[in-house]
Amino acid sequence: MLRALLLALILTLPAGAGAVEPDEILPDPALEARARAISEGLRCPVCRNESIDESHAPVARDIRLLVRERLLAGDSDREVTEAVVARYGEYVLLRPTAEGANLILWLAGPLFLLAGLGLGWSVIRARSRAGEAEPLTEAEKARLKDLLGG
Known part of the structure; x- marks a missing residue:
């Protein structure tokens, strides 16, 4: 071994x-x-x-x-x-220059990271504001039971 x-x-x-x-x-x-x-x-x-x-x-x-x-x-x-x-x-070049068109490639990673973090933050914030869902009514519970075959 x-x-x-x-x-x-x-x-x-x-x-x-x-x-x-x-x-x-x-x-x-x-x-x-x-x-x-x-x-x-x-x-x-x-x-x-x-x-x-x-x-x-x-x-x-x-x-x-x-x-x-x-x-x-x-x-x-x-x-x-x-x-x-x-x-x-x-x-x-193993380390391309950070000029011209390459500048877009150098900046794209950090920009997408920031955009993803912003999107994640906004989704979490929206969920926390939404609160809890209302409980099902008796009619909705009966309909759900029928749909699930129970």
């Missing part, structure tokens, strides 16, 4: 960023560290919520190489990210 639990725990742990291949690694450790930091914020376009460093998809490799090419060309981290977004779209 303990072995099975331990095995299940090990299998659910993340595998880590093992997708970066040795031929992609830059010889300059500082540039490689910058490339890894940028890659942490970029999503693989074909994988679900995997950074490009975690993904084994060919397009993720292409993006990793593009990041490293831009760094070697002397671009800043922001310029590299902007180049990737310009080429692959804003979907590649």
Whole structure:
């Protein structure tokens, strides 16, 4: 039992960023560290919520190489990210910006939460004001008994 639990725990742990291949690694450790930091914020376009460093998809490799090419060309981290977004779209950002159309998505959750709380509060308040229902008359009790087959 303990072995099975331990095995299940090990299998659910993340595998880590093992997708970066040795031929992609830059010889300059500082540039490689910058490339890894940028890659942490970029999503693989074909994988679900995997950074490009975690993904084994060919397009993720292409993006990793593009990041490293831009760094070697002397671009800043922001310029590299902007180049990737310009080429692959804003979907590649694991943390999209809170501007423009994305602002609607950022605000929709809290707004719906507030609307739901307001609706719930108004329903509870309306029920508390309604009071108790009037008791059934003898005729209504007889009709109910007939309907229920009793």
